[in-house]
Each structure stands twice: as structure tokens, then as C-alpha cells.
Amino acid sequence: MSFWDYVTSRWDLLLFETYQHASMVFQCVLLATVIGLAVAVATYRTSWLANLATGTASVIFTIPSFAMFGLMIPVFGLGVVPSVVALTLYALLPIIRNCIVGLSGVDPAMVDAARGMGMSRAMVLARVELPLAWPVILTGVRVSTMLTMGVAAIAAYVSGPGLGDEIFSGLARLGGANALNAALAGTLGIILLALLFDAAYILIGRLTTSRGLRV
Numbered sequence: 474m475s476f477w478d479y480v481t482s483r484w485d486l487l488l489f490e491t492y493q494h495a496s497m498v499f500q501c502v503l504l505a506t507v508i509g510l511a512v513a514v515a516t517y518r519t520s521w522l523a524n525l526a527t528g529t530a531s532v533i534f535t536i537p538s539f540a541m542f543g544l545m546i547p548v549f550g551l552g553v554v555p556s557v558v559a560l561t562l563y564a565l566l567p568i569i570r571n572c573i574v575g576l577s578g579v580d581p582a583m584v585d586a587a588r589g590m591g592m593s594r595a596m597v598l599a600r601v602e603l604p605l606a607w608p609v610i611l612t613g614v615r616v617s618t619m620l621t622m623g624v625a626a627i628a629a630y631v632s633g634p635g636l637g638d639e640i641f642s643g644l645a646r647l648g649g650a651n652a653l654n655a656a657l658a659g660t661l662g663i664i665l666l667a668l669l670f671d672a673a674y675i676l677i678g679r680l681t682t683s684r685g686l687r688v
Contacts, residue, residue, distance in 0.1 A: 483658075494622075497634055501561045501621055504557075505568055512572075527566075533563070533565065538559075542555065542628065543630070546631055560624060560628065564621045567613045568614055571616075572606070572609075575613075607682060608682050642655050644656050
């Protein structure tokens, strides 16, 4: 069977797995963004705390992906939960680092001017620091999404959803009928999703960033 015949014969399943993959990545990155931004806001004003947050996220990121997913099994079992937990942990590093860099890079003179106008610390953060740091923060989220997109394929190791099932099943029976087609379909699906997500981030950046802050 040719690759095209394989895709057309399994079109509904491939579409469903693609949706699952995209949904899982989106939810994990969104959760990691909320956590990462909260960590950055709590630590960026104190150097050693910022270094501790970045260092902890870096250590987590260095854990081999198979080991990370394997460590989730005794705690969360198989399925969606261990997949989401592992991917969220992997997604934290670029987000935390860029959030801290972006917030720390805001001109102190602008912060002082805002405080001089009577703004509280929370108002300065919401109206001055976060908008100015947004391009750097968005870049971190974008990088995190691209990294998570690939690692999400390994979620199939813990019976997680997504296109990883196509890749794993194909590689497990290399030499058999449609084995290469399955692996190729999963791989190309992930590449296509990564390109679509990246294009979406470019559009979001253009719509939410003032011209003066665009790089």
C-alpha cells in the first residue's frame, strides 16, 4: 500500500489523533504558561530566587523523556494524566526563563515613573511590566510549544493520546506491512501541527504587540 493510500484509508483516525495531539500540547503549554508566569512574577525581583527557579526548571528539562514518562507511571498510572504532567514539566523551562528575562529587562525608569503616578505594585506589573515584557514572554511560549510538540509523541509510551501512537506502532513492526507508512504519517502530522502553531504565534505576536516593541 502506498503512503497516500494508507493516509486515505485511515483518514478519520489520523484526524482524531491529530486533534488529540494538538489539544494535549495546547493544554500543557497553557498550564505551563500559567505556572511559569506565576513563578517568574514571584521571583524576578530577587536574583537568587530567579536563579533557583530557572535552575530547577533546567534540571527537570534534562531528565530523559522516556525516563520522565516512566516515572509518571507509578504515581499516575497510564493515560492522559501522566502525559499532561510530564509535558507540562518539560514546557516550563523556556517559559520561566523568558518571563524572568522579560520582566527583569523592563527599564527601571519606566517602573519608577509609574510608581510616581500613584500606581500600586500590582498595577505597575499589569499595566507596565507585563506589556513591555510580552514579546519576550511570547517567544518563550512559542519555543516551549515547539519542544512540547515533539516530546508529546513519546506520550504513547504511557498510553497517552496523539500521533505518537502511529509512530510507536510503526517503529515496533518495522519491516511489516504499512509500518513505515504509520511512522511517516505520525511524523509528518507532528511537523504540520508545529508549522500551524508557529504561524498562529506569529499572528498573535503581530496582533498583541505594539509596533515599537516588535523585534
